[in-house]
Amino acid sequence: MDERPRGIPLSVRGSVRGHETIAGMGRYRSFRQLTRHGRPGVDFVIRFRPGRSGVLIMAPHGGAIEPGTAEIAEAVAGGNHGFYSFEGLRRRSNGELHITSTCFDEPTAMRAASACRTVVAVHGCKGFEPFVQLGGRDERLKDRVRKALEKRGFKxxxxxxxPGRSARNICNRGTTGMGVQLEVSAGLRKAMFQGIRQASAARPTEVFLQFVEALRGVLALV
Known part of the structure; x- marks a missing residue:
């Protein structure tokens, strides 16, 4: 898999807009269907790094599909949790590469999820206001994530x-059958990066660092 160097400045492809389409609007219902029309390295790239904690942090709609989500997931994963991202590379029409979470069956993602206890999936949702929407079947972990984020001032x-409650949702594909889904609004992602509207060199802000630190603190106890 492609491994881009970690660190900052980050590369955030595409732009984040408050009217970003809600999840589930993609053209394809499976990865196999997508590959009939999309080419790896041209239309999309898959990045995967295994971890040693039994936790996988993933961004199934990264790159220009839901800008900023892959960068969030990679930072939360750090050096100890597993990291996976599927990233759109097109100049336009990246929304067509959006495979909804209950249909997301890319083989590397499926293998990575099934090898971990807990999967945390980072998504982007529409909304000018900065907020996070939680989903998934792991109610205990969701509650801890909620408290940690609210303590740092996040809505x-x-x-x-x-809801992210389907057993087929990629966030619930770990060995426990329970995971967490985070939908990060366009407004919050815009606040997390300086220059996120540019195609490159977007730099994380203090908002990004606080968000990542809150999640890493929770996941250190999983």
Whole structure:
């Protein structure tokens, strides 16, 4: 798999807009279907790094599909948790590469998830206001994530349209069958990076660092 060097400045492809489409609007219903029309290294790239903690942090709609999500996931994973991202590389129409979470069956992602106890999936959702929506079947971990983020001043909600409770959802594909889904609003992602509207060299802000630190603190106890 492609391994981009970690660290900052980060590369955030595409732009984040408050009217970003809600999850589930992609054209393809499986990875196999997507590969009939999309080429690795041209339309998308897959990055994977195994961890040693039994926790996988993933961004199934990274790159220009949901900008900023891969950077968040990679920073939260750090050097001890597993990291996976599927990233759109196109100049336009990256939304077509969005495979909804219950249909996301890219083989590397499936193997990585099934080898871990806990999967945390980072997504992007629409919204000008800065907020995070939690989903997934791991209620205990969701509660701890909520408290940690709220303690640092982040607004945390839940959206019945994005519950993340299906057993087929990629966040629930770990060995426990329970994971957490984070939907990070366009407004919050914009606040996390300086220059996120540019195609390169977006730098993380203090908001990004606080968000990542909160999640890493929770996951250190999983």
């Amino acid at each position: 945390v909600t839940e959206d019945p349209r994005l």
